[in-house]
Amino acid sequence: MVKQYFRDGLRPVLLVVDDQPINIRALNEVFKDDFEVLMATNGASAIKKAKEYRPDVILLDIVMPDLDGYQVCKALTNDEATQDIPVIFVTAEDDSKVEAKGFAVGAVDFITKPFHPLIVKARVMTHLTLKLQMDWMRNMALRDGLTGLFNRRRFDEALENLWRLCQREQRPLSLLMIDVDFFKRFNDNYGHIVGDDCLKQVAQALLQACKRPGDLCCRYGGEEFACLLPFTDSEGAQACADEVLRQVQQLQIPHETSDAAKVVTVSIGISSIDASAPNSPSQLLLHADEALYQSKQNGRHRASL
Numbered sequence: 001m002v003k004q005y006f007r008d009g010l011r012p013v014l015l016v017v018d019d020q021p022i023n024i025r026a027l028n029e030v031f032k033d034d035f036e037v038l039m040a041t042n043g044a045s046a047i048k049k050a051k052e053y054r055p056d057v058i059l060l061d062i063v064m065p066d067l068d069g070y071q072v073c074k075a076l077t078n079d080e081a082t083q084d085i086p087v088i089f090v091t092a093e094d095d096s097k098v099e100a101k102g103f104a105v106g107a108v109d110f111i112t113k114p115f116h117p118l119i120v121k122a123r124v125m126t127h128l129t130l131k132l133q134m135d136w137m138r139n140m141a142l143r144d145g146l147t148g149l150f151n152r153r154r155f156d157e158a159l160e161n162l163w164r165l166c167q168r169e170q171r172p173l174s175l176l177m178i179d180v181d182f183f184k185r186f187n188d189n190y191g192h193i194v195g196d197d198c199l200k201q202v203a204q205a206l207l208q209a210c211k212r213p214g215d216l217c218c219r220y221g222g223e224e225f226a227c228l229l230p231f232t233d234s235e236g237a238q239a240c241a242d243e244v245l246r247q248v249q250q251l252q253i254p255h256e257t258s259d260a261a262k263v264v265t266v267s268i269g270i271s272s273i274d275a276s277a278p279n280s281p282s283q284l285l286l287h288a289d290e291a292l293y294q295s296k297q298n299g300r301h302r303a304s305l
């Protein structure tokens with residue numbers, strides 16, 4: 001019943017953490033048919049694997065040498081990359097104080113050893129369903145349905161957050177506003193279905209061009225896209241814009257009624273802010289819009305700063 005939420009038909013991923021290999025083997029037996037089971041025998045390796053593989057559920061032992069389960073759970077809930085992963089404690093200590101402490105550090109459930117396989121499985125399935133539903137809803141709320149890029153809502157949120165981050169760290173922030181050239185004519189000539197497919201391909205080209213960790217590509221609306229480039233100055237943004245122009249042209253999507261080229265092209269407005277000068281998110285946006293207008297005025301298929 002949770003199948004509909006599985007990512008592209010892939011199996012859910014479970015991380016089992018216990019310092020006793022025999023316990024890991026027992027849990028692996030319970031889950032191996034339905035899950036990808038990852039294993040860790042100490043806290044440090046559990047945290048590393050959780051960050052690297054982003055499992056859907058974690059089964060965590062409490063008593064372990066070095067980092068104990070509480071410390072591991074705290075570390076996971078304090079890290080943005082792992083904070084949404086449900087952690088279920090599995091421990092031999094059947095004591096309500098221990099259980100309460102587990103919930104206090106962020107666990108979602110508590111199972112005592114020796115465990116009954118059906119009970120462990122039922123608990124895991126409950127939390128897995130909740131987690132996958134939450135992932136799905138988040139994805140629906142923040143992604144554009146046609147291109148799969150982030151949507152305008154996510155863009156507005158990210159613009160505020162990244163602007164604040166770059167101010168705090170005194171680092172530059174850049175924005176590319178990208179608009180498909182003569183797209184009305186494209187639709188009129190080839191039809192909306194081909195138009196939609198073109199937008200999907202342009203979106204992929206943006207992802208190819210802006211792929212530094214932290215770069216965020218969004219569909220701003222219609223045939224307009226916006227790429228936020230944190231920690232990137234105007235020189236870096238120009239290089240990225242040139243790459244966008246190149247990648248889109250390289251798609252070689254025929255556009256016989258364009259005055260800019262015989263293939264689909266885009267125009268770009270670049271805006272960069274230096275954290276040392278007074279500025280605001282709306283100034284960044286306004287400047288990118290003005291620069292985009294310049295690119296259109298100067299003949300399209302180009303970027304302006």
Ligand code: GH3
Pocket residue numbers: 146179180181182183184185187191192193194195196199221222223296300
């Ligand atoms: P310019 O070079 O000045 O940007 O000209 P343009 O024709 O691209 O600009 P305009 O804003 O006049 O037209 C944008 C067109 O984009 C009009 C609209 O039909 C089309 N469009 C917007 N969203 C979608 C979409 O989701 N799918 C398709 N197929 N077309 C879309």
Ligand code: MG
Pocket residue numbers: 018019020061062063064
């Ligand atoms: Mg143990």
Ligand code: MG
Pocket residue numbers: 179180222223224
């Ligand atoms: Mg437009």
Ligand code: MG
Pocket residue numbers: 179180181182183184223
């Ligand atoms: Mg356009």
